[in-house]
Amino acid sequence: MYKINKRQIFGFVLLAVFCMVPWVINNTYIIKVISNAMLYSIIALSINLIVGFSGQLDFGRSAFAGLGGYFSAVVFTTYHVPFIIAFIGGALFAAFMGALLGLLCRYSSFDYLTLITIGFSEICRKVFEQWYSVTNGSFGFRTSRPSFFGFKFNSQQSMFYFCLVLLILCYIVIRRITKSKMGRGYKAIRDDEIAAAYSGIDIKNYKMVCFIIGSFFTGIAGAAMVHYTMFAAPTNYTIDESLIMLQMPILGGLGSLPGSIIGASVLTLLPEVSRGFYLYRLLFLGILLVILMRFAPNGLLGRHGIKDQIMDYISERRARNNGKPDKTNAEEKVVTAHGRNHEG
């Protein structure tokens, strides 16, 4: 049915190697960090869908992770609902709140959406913090590990696979969405709203649906995180956290799904590399962001991002060394830079 190409083989090999990680590495700390990076990757993917594809700047993503996480944890622990229902319920709840917010944002423009999402995340955080009877306030809410039909994900290894499967599922669905009519609609809205409207795209509905889908995935990742750490606290869902989440897809490249995973991995692994780094974290991130926006606004893997620029440079050098005339040089550059498909 499917034609298998080189890229896919490479992907499968990479995946197979990655699956071995818990068997090769016995250090639970490393496995924990990698699992965490995978969950953040899902969030980064969902943000990429909202920010990179439909061009809406959302500064309140952590609130949706929190909504999904708290809902799932509370329903699972307090009301003893089966895990799978609580888990999906958390994601659906986040999507529902996303729908509410999206409905509001139908009537407002770009900047307002940004501000409204910040406001929304502040409201959510306050609710998490003050609604003692349900969320246990600022002490945080304790919950337990996921369990499917009697199997409990108690070990780090099993959680690793749980996160991996979740990431793969989310990645496939998001990739399919971006490759479909919907994804093209989002990109069209991002590039030129008026032309998009004249292509028959219902802009307001599309933006809202994008927001809902994004919220669903943020919610599912949030729920997984809470069950993984077995703990939810309002301090995990601040604006600063949202901003960090936002930087992941931006670093990886807006519009590039593999980029989001790389961005999320870099930004979750970096603080773990050295504890002393924490003090200079913001300084480093700040300089990184400014330079990135200046020279490669599309991050590492986005269109004409750092990867493309390096490839361009290499092919240009190679062409020059071969002594080709200038014209072919330029043509080759175009082909190497843009002949590939970046969302794959």
Add this chain to the structure above:
Amino acid sequence: MVIQNLINALSVGSVYALLAIGYNMVYGILEKLNFAHGDVYAVGCFVTYALILTATNPFIAIFTGLVVGFLLNLGVERFAYRPLRKAGRIAPTISAVGIAYIMRNAIQLIWGPETFSFDLKIFKLSHFKVGNTQIGTLQIYILAISIGLMILLSLALKYTKWGQAIVCISQSIPTSELMGIPANRVIALVYGFGATLGVIGGLLFCTYYQMIYIGIGFAYGTMKAWMASIWGGIGSLKGSVIGAMALGISEVFVSSYVSSNFRDAFVWLIFIVFILIWPRGMYPAQISEKI
């Protein structure tokens, strides 16, 4: 009680107004979210604070703070915003987030994350009573300064050459360049003065609450100024003062009549409802999209 609250609200509002005027100038002209506004002027405020600690003349300290804010924003504009002016809306905003991070971390590394007590030593703080209502002299000063600055700025925009240049640029940058306005220089100046106004606002804020800490930049500066600007109307000086007053009033009244725990949440709620009903603020600037 209501009158006392109203007076408190007005003075909180006038502090926010100062922050918002500087913010709204940049916002109105370039329609770019300046996410770093607060953190840039916070550096200016901390410089003033540091100089006052070394027993420098307060006026010199304030002046130095203003200059630092001004120069800092000039530099930021040159390196982080100017190259991105044509790059859509997401890139400049993210760049501004980067600047905000740098500034915040710089403050944290130099002065630390603690809250310090703050006193400018130029205002004689006293209170007097009108009936049952207590009014601080500082509250009157702050109100006077913010309204004075607003009037001064509106006049400057209307009657000076530079002011008119700014108005032109807010309409169209390419056209103003064709008319011989040095757009880059004017925009840089707007950013500079925006930060200067921010420092003034920040200092008054610190004086009013008698403390200074790292959060004056983002939590109070950028967010409140941004809210006030949108509440009042993007690009309108009068709007930013009125929006700031509305913000101050809702904060004070929510915390005294509804719940002080939920103050911020409620104010956000009011704000969101408000901008959904009046999406262009109370004094909207005329913007229309062209094909």
Add this chain to the structure above:
Amino acid sequence: MGVIMKVENVSKHFAGLKALNKVSLEINDDEIFGIIGPNGAGKTTFFNVISGFNSPTSGKVFFAGKEMTGSNITQFCTRGIARTFQNIRIFSEMTVMENLLVGMHNRIHSTFFGVCMNTRKQRDVEKKAADKAMEIMEYLNIATFANEYAANLSYGTQRLVEIGRALASEPKLLLLDEPSAGMNQQETMELMKLIQGIRKLGPAIIVIEHNMKFMMNLSYRIAVLNFGELLMVDTPKEVQEDPRVIEAYLGKGEEY
């Protein structure tokens, strides 16, 4: 032959400025209809009003036999209007292929479930759409750029992509806003042949243009707008010779 677009007494005022003043027109479904007029005559405003970007201050717009006054752009598009723009508006960060597929938006019927599961039906739909887009690109001679990002193309090619995107939606009425702007003599001639070819494919076409020679050769009928008023509607020959048109363009004879 039938009437595809009917405009009755349409006016559009912008804060006192009468951009359009009581314009009435009927456009047949088998013609290339030209609109000319000096700068600021309200030509683009006319396009905006008949395609839903602005709703008219007064008057009625009928399209394909249905009153569409006050409908939004999406409703007009779904009903069969497509347009190009005076300043090119393409999706610059998308490939040419994607640009055309976006144009086909309302012709692609996929369900959310189908997308997530990547069902056979969904794949077929996408495949068919891609084939159709390829066909259009071949017709316009831009098939070589199919996987090229639109931002990297030359001005003339971008124009073609814009036209291609409009065609992809299988419109009943195609609005072209100054399609030959920025083109040289030869390119303009090619464009003229292209537009004539497109007319034979089906859609009625309305063109706004400044290039008189181009318009006179292309249009079946021409409407002349001046300060928002409709001066006349007639064949190119009549329009060319009418003193009112000459006056609108060159001013009154006595003043010189």
